[in-house]
Amino acid sequence: MTVELNHTIVAAHDKKASAQFLADVLGLEVSPPYGPFIPVQIPNGVTLDYMDADDPIAPQHYAFLVSEDDFDAVFARIQAAGLTYWADPFHRRVNEINRNDGGRGTYFDDPNGHNLEILTRPYGSGDESA
Template sequence: MAIQFNHTIVHAVDREKSARFFTDMFALPDPVEFGPFLAVRLANGCTLDFAQSPGEVAPQHYAFLVSEEEFDHVHGRITELGLDHWADPRQQGVNRINHNDGGRGVYFLDPSGHYLEAITVPYGGW
């Protein structure tokens, strides 16, 4: 069997708020209660299990490969909500997107301060 990524825990200041933000931004089904987690299933079967953090949340980086249409949705929601976003991970190119590898990409923060990235072409191209 080939190794596959199955799930990860995403610590959140408010697990409900963070999980709902994520499903809204990426147009995904509502999160499902799974023990102490709110699980969000991605297209490849992997889940992001949002957990209420007992203390401070250390920001993490989560990158997602999306279709052109999904990117339009994500960027549209960022714009509608008036969220700051960036063309690169150093938060340069404020309120701009990038066109790396012939695609489009954007970086933005979730309610817990995690760095989210949406790209239409994987690093290095197809």
């Protein structure tokens, strides 16, 4: 059996601005609207479909596996935008990156409080002591 994540809906206070934020930070494009959604397609085919929400938004976590070169580019955009970033998902190690599994990673928030992560190595793929 083959199972792949195709899309997920991301709640936002301003779907257009939120989709553009993600696209800008990751170096992607915002796709044309589809029904009530503003999609951002990730290169592996998964789409994050932003949808306006009037109710309070429960923060979610979205992690993006990137190459070492892409990490440098995305991280530079995070810094250029003046975003606070953390080495851990609990936001304890401010303005640091981690070196989990022999790679690099960092967390940052989107305008809705969603916890975004970029990482260069999947968890469990390398040296835990790094």
